[in-house]
Amino acid sequence: MRPRDLVGLLPLALYLAGFTVVPVASTLALSVSAPGGGITLDHFRRIAGHYQFGEAVVNTVAVAGIGLALELLLGLAAALALIGRPAGRKSLGAIRTPVDWVGTRGLALFTVAVADAWKVTPLVMLILLAGLQAIPGELYEAARTDGASRWRQFAAITLPLLKPALTMALIVRGVDAFRIFALPLALTGRGLPVLSTYAYVEYLEYGNPHTSAASSAILLIMILLAVGTYLKLAGPEEVLR
Helix, strand or coil, X not given: CCHHHHHHHXXXXXHHHHHHHHHHHHXXXXXXXXXXXXXXXXXXXXXXXXXXXXXXXXXXXHHHHHHHHHHHHHHHHHHHHHHHXXXXXXXXXXXXXXCCXXXXXXXXXXXXXXXXXXXXXXXXXXXXXXXXXXXXXXXHHHHHHCCCCHHHHHHHHHHHHCHHHHHHHHHHHHHHHHCCCHHHHHHHCCCCCCXXXXXXXXXXXXXXXXXXXXXXXXXXXXXXXXXHHHHHHHCCHHHHC
């Protein structure tokens, strides 16, 4: 790489260092730092015994899982619709009376996940639409010549060749889904804790920067485990594409 290219990458390197590497490193260091100096794991033990921590972990995983499933399904449906250009559909009119969407924990989880999916489904749709447009049309023509049904074409051609785009969408959205913060606070207040809001409350309301950093570190570990597990299941070729 030429020196000119390195200079061009300098602003990006400074941005990543200042807004990603340094904050993550400082948070990890704070999570294991004893108030009087030295290294300790007491902060992790404290949050593990907190009554809301387990609920926050479960809520985080549930919101991320439901949201990702909805985003991929809706995004893929929208991308396929734009490729095929079908006629639009009218509203079903299924809801006729007001619903307390955050009245129970289960309904609140679903509401937050749907709101998050509604917000970012266009991004997932664009990623999948780009993947669909990259699939050669000759493959579908050959499949139709051989008498393959539309479902067979989707299962044998579309899904396998759309795998790189699906991987990109899952990783990009998966990281954000685990870090969800504003929607739970806006929709439920403190009624539906997730790890990011748990860390927020620990730091600002209880004045516990160490336990806040520890919960953030656990969130980072969960994200890395989720992405690593998916890439392991998808195969090493997905990392190189």
